[in-house]
Amino acid sequence: MSIDVLLWIVVALPLAMLAISYLFEVQRRAAFTCILGMILTTVGLAVESGYWLLHLGARPHELQVPFLTLSLAQSTTGTLFAPSFDLEFGLHASVFSVTLACIAVASCTLVAWVGYRMLRGAYGVHRAYAASLLMVFGVMCACLSGGLITTYVSWMVIGFSSWYLSTFLWQQAEGRHRAKQFFLIDRTSDLLLLAACVLVFVKFGSYISTISISSAATSTVHQFTYVTLQQVIIAASHGHVHEVGMSLLDTRILAVCIGGAALLRLGAFPFGFALEATADSPLPLAGISYIARVVAASVLLWKFMPLFMTVQHGMMVVFVLAVLGVAASAVYAWASDDLAHVTTLVLQGIALMGVVFYAAGGYVAGIVTEVTDVMLAAGLYTVTAHLILQFRSRFLGDIQGVWRTMPVTRSVLIACTAGVVGVLGWTLEGSAAVLWNEFPYVSGHLNVVLLVAGSIIAFAALILAGARMTHVTARMCAGPLPDRRGFDARKVVELPGSGQWLCSIFALAMAVWEVVSFPPLLAGAVHGWRRSVYALLPTLSLESALIGAGILVAGVGLAALWASNLGAPQPSLVGRIDAVRQRLGTLIVGGSVPTARAWNALTELLPAAWGEFVVRSDDHVLAPLAAGHRRVLHRLEEIWHAWEQPESALGGISSSVMFAIFIVVGIVLAVWVAR
């Protein structure tokens, strides 16, 4: 059997297993068939990936299956458009795309396997697993897509599966509401991508010629070297974008459609709720939905980045939106006290940081960020789901005492948190690299200012997100089990047996990945690429460290202040804004509760800080400000006590210290490898 045939079998496997699962009327058997499909797909991709790595190297393969081919009559009039019409389900397999697919599918399989023990009693779980298997098919096609049709198919499959997965809770109003949200946002995203596909067809005369666009990117990216902005522009200029002669307007429309589709699915600002809504899908399967969406959107952006390069200000628009998305995620993460939401928002911040890198020309930095995010999502969603199930609550205030009662869970949780924080190490490095390397090619003062300011803001926001995850982890680990009504501490159990092993192995693999996630750095050093910023890193490290430290202090302070406002009553202004937003169908601004809380924090923070200096009387106007200020202090005290409880197993190691250690280790490691 040739390696190509095996790849086709692997791609068709999820669909075949999905069909087989519908033959079983027993839920358990149907769900198990779906899980088996995921496992076999993972194994098949692993074999493929290994074979590519050992034998084929960087040589890409194009595999096409004709779906529909029409040779149409040619028009003799000028107004009619009559090209040939080729719909082909094409794959573009390379060592990179197969490996990426393997990692993504393996992450999904882990979540599905461990999650089954948690969900097996739920009614209709087999349907959720069917959606998950379909999502695996979608994410695999997204990674391996060799043309726009395959991309569009994977896009629609992932959108539909997200919706279908959320209907697992169709008996509840909440589930139906989330399904509606998913459907709205995904169909809009589908529409944009379809419009882009048609526009490409109209201009190129074929759907499959867009492989050339993606090839321009993949041929350079799969070498795992750092790609500069200039190189990508050169690659694009040698590709079909210029040869076809698309007008400036067409190119812009195409960029808007593709960028919009990807950012919508990625939940970028201002559509933050798209990813956050996954947190309300049935956990832990929401992790699969999250992974699929992130991977599909990232791959789409990555493949079409040359297109954005050719559009004036295109990259900068994507860059700014992604930076705003990272910042919004961090703010929302601090404003939310729902464990699933916090997890999703923190992960979303990392995913959008990858887009920041893409947009700034840092391909490999972006890809490494996205892959790490996918792996983190698998671990965090599994653990989060287990904790929520055991403590029967999603609210952080109800979850504590994990350190003493769940050793494996706590280990995985801390490893994943460390992973979140560990991202900061090479994120800082990557940011500095991008800034340094792209300066010569960025024209215009405004662009330079935006690039520098955006990178700093994004990095600061990511620090906030990391601090929030650390805060949450420390808070859940500390103290004894809660003593609240309706909660029986004796029923708290550890992860299921196989889940313990799998999660441990996965956490270990993730740690290894984090350590070795400096291939661009190594490649830059080995190849002696003089323009590689990583070779110049020692020059920048001191400055970057100083900037990072400054941002760290400011970020932690701000985070503490924001956290102090959690739970405060909504002022009337916020209520009105939220009501308007609800009326608009939550399409514009973002999620309901987190947004309201973020607005709450923002509107109360500044008056509270100002009130310290001006409140001298019982004036009815200024009294609320003083109350807000008192809440800040009270909340800070609460947080401090929560972190520093004498009986806490973490003892004197506060999360801040842990956080600082990770930062220092990351920087030291980066400098060491660079030298």
Added chain:
Amino acid sequence: MTAFLLQGLLAAATVPTPVTAAPSTTLPSTAASTGQLPHVLLSVLVLGPMLTALFLAFFPARTQEDRGRIRLLAVIAVLLIAIATLWMVNDVNSFGQTAAYAESHHWFTVLGISIAYALSSNGITTTLVFALDFTIFGLTFLRWKDRDYPRTNVTVMLVALGALNLLLFADDAVMLVAGLLIILGVTGWKASTGHMEASRSWVIVGLASIIVLGTVLSVAARETGAGSTLLLAPVLQPASFTSHVALLSRSGLLFLVAMGVIAMWMGVWPFHGWLGKLAGSGDSLSRELFIGLVPRVAGYLALVISVAVFPAVSGQYSTLFAILAVVNAVWAAGGMAGTTSLRRFVGYLSMAQGSVILFVIAVPTPLAITGAVYALVGSMLVTTGAACAAAFLEERWKDDPELRSMGVMHVMPRLGMVWMVLVIAAAGAPFFPFFTSDLAVVSGVMPGHRILAFALLASFVLIAIALFRSLREMLWGEEPHDRLVRAKDLGAGELGALGVILVLILLYGIFPSHVDTLLNSGVTELVTHVTGG
């Protein structure tokens, strides 16, 4: 045995008519090359069901045994007809364009216009007839559960099948009008048996439309100078009406009147009123025929008349039809989203499918026409399937089901899954027919009206939203509706009948390339009229 007897009878009925080859070189007859059966195959497909219906109308239906015999004979007859279409598809697919069938000879002359008995098939009609006949096989099979009035229902079904086949094969304006009259008469009579109010307006408007259409086509036949016979596909040359390009020219007005009539049969905005009435108060058989099948055949006629009869004039009204397409889609989406009646929901679904055809009339590129045929096949299957599923639910509900918190999934998971598949197919998911058709149509029309094509895309999203709303209201809910608490799920027979339609939907979606040879020949022939060959 009965089937062979029937075929023999049908063959004998058409033998006195000498079969000659079509006059055009672009549509040759296969009479000489593929044996005897192709000589009369089109006639068999048209007259066979009608004669069978006539035959069955005289069968006794007093006892259950008598009724069972009628049901069995009807199913066998429709199955044979479907197999004959399969034969034709295989033959045309094997021999390509040269294997198209044609039967034509002079019939009579009146007022200087020579009327011909002219039937022909091309790739497009072959594809449509294949889908149509198998769909009607599924519908006839559904009558198996009809214990009370099977004779009436299967007779109506068979006559409608013959008439719809006639509409697709007709090369002559008189035969076209005859087909419409048969359809109108049969279904109007059937509908009027219990739903007089709904059928009255339909019959009046339908008759008027037939008269107007007949007049327009007759005038067109004389204007084109193509002799007194109006052979739509093979005879008309692009020279016809091409000199009249002014918006308010006589040819332009004729075109608008003809398209208005066809639009009424298609049930598109603003001529969709009858569709709502029939959907709201007609019986299930009328709905399946008039919501699922007739608008699709009318859509094909609209394409043929605009492209073949008025090739140059239609271009003058391109923007008008593009706007109408978008308005129709938005209107239908709004109707689907707003109504609480399941019957009307299916009616609006049928209305929504007409938008694609309207837009293709506006920009009749080869690619768009190909996509339109895919859309016609897809909507024929999906809308008929939806009408059947709605009828099943209606039986259990004992009234027009109210599209609000039904909770069907609690008690009827099979019906729920069938509805879900139909909705997913109608929404244009990959590996379903509308995926291919949407891509082809939008790709084909984009160069003509870019902004309106984007608007059409946006309207697809609205339609999809309305479709998925039906899932929420129909399938989900915290508990089943009171009327459905004791309802039984679909039985094996019902599932089998729907299965025919579902299997066709999947086959068309997954293997669209299997009919591309058929479509290429048909589209090429049709587009020849626009491009000048």
